[in-house]
Amino acid sequence: MNQLNLNNYKQEIADLYTRRSERYDNSHWHWRIANHLVEYGQVSPGQQILDIATGTGHCAIAAAQLMGETGKVIGIDIAPGMIIQAQNKAKTLSLNNLEFLLADAENIDFPENHFDRIFCASAFIWMSDLVKSLLLWRKFLKPGGILGIQAFAETAFVGGVITQKILEKYGISYLMSQPTGTVEKCQYLLEKANFELIEIQVEQDGNYISLEEAQKMWAGTSHPAPGQYPHPLSKLSTEQLKQAKLEFENELKVLQTDQGIWNDITTFYIYGRKPINLLQNF
Numbered sequence: 001m002n003q004l005n006l007n008n009y010k011q012e013i014a015d016l017y018t019r020r021s022e023r024y025d026n027s028h029w030h031w032r033i034a035n036h037l038v039e040y041g042q043v044s045p046g047q048q049i050l051d052i053a054t055g056t057g058h059c060a061i062a063a064a065q066l067m068g069e070t071g072k073v074i075g076i077d078i079a080p081g082m083i084i085q086a087q088n089k090a091k092t093l094s095l096n097n098l099e100f101l102l103a104d105a106e107n108i109d110f111p112e113n114h115f116d117r118i119f120c121a122s123a124f125i126w127m128s129d130l131v132k133s134l135l136l137w138r139k140f141l142k143p144g145g146i147l148g149i150q151a152f153a154e155t156a157f158v159g160g161v162i163t164q165k166i167l168e169k170y171g172i173s174y175l176m177s178q179p180t181g182t183v184e185k186c187q188y189l190l191e192k193a194n195f196e197l198i199e200i201q202v203e204q205d206g207n208y209i210s211l212e213e214a215q216k217m218w219a220g221t222s223h224p225a226p227g228q229y230p231h232p233l234s235k236l237s238t239e240q241l242k243q244a245k246l247e248f249e250n251e252l253k254v255l256q257t258d259q260g261i262w263n264d265i266t267t268f269y270i271y272g273r274k275p276i277n278l279l280q281n282f
């Protein structure tokens with residue numbers, strides 16, 4: 001597989017997901033979300049489809065199965081380990097209309113006006129520049145083609161939300177899902193990139209987790225921070241880091257109930273169309 005020339009931020013992401021790649025499909029959770037995104041994305045036989053940050057290929061495989069033998073799906077990702085898993089799955093399922101490529105979503109080059117659908121599930125906040133990415137991806141959509149993105153609300157994942165609250169006290173902004181965290185923000189991003197007929201479905205989801213599980217969500221510096229490099233926690237001294245982690249754990253204890261700690265996972269499914277009228281496509 002060709003190696004990519006990635007900057008440090010992206011190399012850390014690629015390494016993280018390659019490390020996770022063999023275990024990634026143990027949970028069905030990402031699979032369910034990706035299937036939902038594709039299911040409502042009006043996929044039909046004969047289409048050209050791009051799955052951005054495909055991971056182990058959830059959206060790409062769902063789309064290829066919906067299309068049958070016709071059309072073509074391309075899945076791209078920066079993590080070689082994830083691409084290998086995706087390729088193995090496609091082979092096992094004998095899906096021949098599917099190709100997986102190692103590529104950086106912010107640095108891709110496909111023919112303009114080529115794809116009928118572009119999907120991106122559980123990955124948009126990893127992009128360094130959200131509007132620039134949308135504008136780039138829009139270029140590769142046919143006029144009338146649809147972009148479907150799945151993102152999480154800023155209330156999602158209790159560990160991240162409490163980390164943000166604690167870090168604010170230290171003057172540190174830890175973004176996580178904040179850039180796409182409300183319906184208004186998602187609408188604004190797609191409007192800014194000239195999409196029309198924007199539709200955002202909100203899925204209220206969540207579960208109770210144990211205190212131990214919640215405490216594991218502490219954002220250590222070994223896990224890259226979506227959209228932020230260098231890692232915002234690297235501004236803290238070792239002593240401050242220790243103190244912040246303690247405050248995080250104490251704050252979680254306060255949230256504990258008999259059922260555990262509520263972990264909100266409110267999810268947005270965002271769709272936008274590239275205008276059919278070519279004059280709007282500048």
Ligand SMILES: C[S@@+](CC[C@H](N)C(=O)[O-])C[C@H]1O[C@@H](n2cnc3c(N)ncnc32)[C@H](O)[C@@H]1O
Pocket residue numbers: 010013014017030031034052053054055056057058059076077078079082103104105106120121122123126127
């Ligand atoms: C949480 S996984 C989501 C994978 C898949 N879309 C799914 O729904 O299961 C995030 C993926 O984004 C990929 N990723 C992050 N930044 C990327 C970039 N700039 N270009 C391509 N892939 C990227 C990671 O390597 C990882 O596989």
